[in-house]
Amino acid sequence: TRLILATRNAGKITELHAILADAGLHHDLVGADAYPEIPDVKETGVTFAENALLKAHAMARATGLPAVADDSGLAVDVLGGAPGIFSARWSGTHGDDTANLNLLLAQLADIDAPHRTAHFACAAALALPDGTEHVVEGRLQGTLRHTPAGTNGFGYDPILQPDGYAVTCAELTPAEKNAISHRGKAFRALVPVVRELLG
Numbered sequence: 001t002r003l004i005l006a007t008r009n010a011g012k013i014t015e016l017h018a019i020l021a022d023a024g025l026h027h028d029l030v031g032a033d034a035y036p037e038i039p040d041v042k043e044t045g046v047t048f049a050e051n052a053l054l055k056a057h058a059m060a061r062a063t064g065l066p067a068v069a070d071d072s073g074l075a076v077d078v079l080g081g082a083p084g085i086f087s088a089r090w091s092g093t094h095g096d097d098t099a100n101l102n103l104l105l106a107q108l109a110d111i112d113a114p115h116r117t118a119h120f121a122c123a124a125a126l127a128l129p130d131g132t133e134h135v136v137e138g139r140l141q142g143t144l145r146h147t148p149a150g151t152n153g154f155g156y157d158p159i160l161q162p163d164g165y166a167v168t169c170a171e172l173t174p175a176e177k178n179a180i181s182h183r184g185k186a187f188r189a190l191v192p193v194v195r196e197l198l199g
């Protein structure tokens, strides 16, 4: 059966294919770009979970097919959890990873090591056309570098160093990142629910 990945973020789609396949999910996974006629829903929620559910429900309703969505971001402790749900448009331009990362680094320029704690958060939502829903969250705790390092991954990966590691997420291989990431944790927790509801 078909399961829609209700996202247009290429970095997420790449990771989700690997995470879901490794978890043994054998559905026909199709990204939102396969449905160009369906408009993006407004992310009006105030939490990752609310926004992930909004995106999953909108896609399931519009297609009549089950859909999973990912809402995620970086929460910086010294900024009170920002950029949080605004991570994709922190610089003002939605999806400009380089501008978003550079603005955040500038805002943290005077903050030194002990206070550079942060985490990635991901809400993974499943919605069925009949309105059935489920959402789970995962986190990856770490600290923020002053200078980006590494070219793997996307978004803020070059500046987040996971706790217990001496490298950034962008210096991990995709498999290493997925094994510990917020997205890996959230979607691996969602898989049993997908199995139970979709078979």
Ligand code: ITT
Residues within 6 Å of the ligand: 006, 007, 008, 009, 012, 055, 070, 071, 072, 073, 074, 085, 087, 088, 089, 095, 097, 100, 120, 153, 154, 155, 156, 157, 169, 181, 183
């Ligand atoms: P969709 O809504 O279509 O899924 P989006 O990019 O707008 O795509 P979000 O609103 O969830 O998605 O924004 C997520 C942002 O958080 C993303 O642009 C990154 O900057 C950041 N982010 C999320 N997961 C990340 C990860 O694993 N590594 C680095 N940055 C991440």
Ligand code: NA
Residues within 6 Å of the ligand: 043, 051, 071, 072, 085, 086, 088
């Ligand atoms: Na969002």
